[in-house]
Amino acid sequence: MEFDANRPIWLQVMKALEMDVITGKRRPGEKLPGGRDLALSCGINPNTAARVYQELERANLCETRRGMGTFVTEDEAVIAAVREQFIRQTIQDFLRSMAQLGETPESAARMILKEEA
Amino acid sequence: MLESKEVTKTFGAKTAVDHISLKLEKGHVYAMLGPNGSGKTTWMKLAAGLLKPTYGMVCFNGEQVSIESRKHVAYMSTEPYFYTWMTVKDVGKYYQDFFEDFSYDRYLKLLKQMELTEKLKTKALSSGMMAKLKIAVTMARDAQAYMLDEPFNGIDLLARDEIRACILSYATEDKLLLLSSHLVEEMEAIADRAVFISEGRLVECVDLEEMRTRQGVSMADRYRQIYGHTEG
Amino acid sequence: MFKLMKYEFRKTWITKLILLGITAAAEAAFLFNLYTDKEDGLAASIGILTVLAIFGVLFIGLQSVITLHRDMNTKQGYMLFMTPNSCYKVLGAKVLENGLSILVTGGFFFALGALDITLLFAKQGQLNQIWQMIQDFIKTINEEIPLTADALAAFTFSLLADWISIVVTAYLADVISAALLNGKSFNGVISFVIFLALNWAFGWLLGIATRSIPNVVTSMLVQGGISLLIAAVMYVLTAQIMEKKLSV
Incomplete structure (x- = not known):
């Protein structure tokens, strides 16, 4: 995995795992690597990896079962919320860029539809 | 676990290590950084007990480094040091003869990972192969602390990932790893703390993720901030 | 300790093997010349064997000093000093391995010499000029040695023990140079002067200690014993300096 140092x-590993979950690459209830x-698989420090799971747990996106390992949450509502949060973040980032180019949300939306057509 | 108290080493008129006080804790991977000649190697040799300090001391688990600490600290020097008559097998046997925490099975496993064979003569090894052999024989010890001086030296780009994975696989929470390197980028993801040394003095010891969070600065950036003006 | 000695032997065994090989060749030449009655060849091969015996023993000691020097002054020394062994053990292994090597080699040449002289007698049946030569040779070292087996054995032992004490004294001088005077100018010269002074002092000491012993054999044995004692004291002193001060 490549990182922005x-x-x-x-945070970068956590975002990558979040992405895996909301895109369905990792299913609800699926066991995550220790x-x-x-x-080892990401080539990162073990303390950093531990932090990833701490933060994912804090966001309720995964849970650690004693002696079993860490699993993706089975609570679809949490996944949906993270997905929604991610979409909103992406749109906000996009609109911010558009605003810099002098476009309003409406004009941006029109352009998107035109691009699609 | 490893504590340096005001450690100083002079060679004639030259001060190689100048009152370095530093505490290294287990469960962490430390990157020891600084330009060539900044004192990294000398400090490690002091911590390994190969050099005797001019002033101050290095303690391992509260005791001054000694014969006892050598049983638990695995040190790899940057220079090749095996006897010239040795084969790769002889090197393993030598470690097995002298270090109780050495496992020949683990050594064989590491040799395989490094694509080395027991029959090779150390005299005939390329610098890259020698670098791998040094890492293999050092990491085949189940030591409490590992000090590797320039582990990536002489190892080509492709093999570095392998070496990193190998080093990481032994970095458990009860171990201490200290890696020195002038290849800062190689250490960015595997270290969680960095020790910066300049002209024999300690500049700072930082937590890398904290530094990235607070200042948005990478280890390499910090390196440039500290040494940039001296190296031009 | 045994493991350390094993590796000390491993560092020097090739030279020892070569010495053994050359000796075997010289011995074969001696036997050949003896049984084919070639007088000139016989004299030459006896000369070669004598030189081999003397220089072989000297060289084994010298090589051990060179090995210690290399262990303290090159990267290869890390191999030794990174192991969890105190300098007492590290140096002890060197002293024992080398002391034994010198005694075994000396004993080997002594036995070989005895055998060859016996063969010479058996073949030629009387004292000849070669025997006279041996006698002259021994007289140049010590005039009082009678030509009896026990006296010669005691004499050989005292010579070997003396050589061992000289080698250990050389260790001390080299360690002083590497550990105490490192980086200072003339450190080689200073340690060499220390070496010469100590050897002179020990020679003087041995002279006094054995002056009042009338029996030559006893005197030789006492001399050898004192030499080994000196070697032991020099060893402790050297190891102490290494333990406290040596940086490799």
């Missing part, structure tokens, strides 16, 4: 690495395996 200027941003916290745990902290050490995650560290």
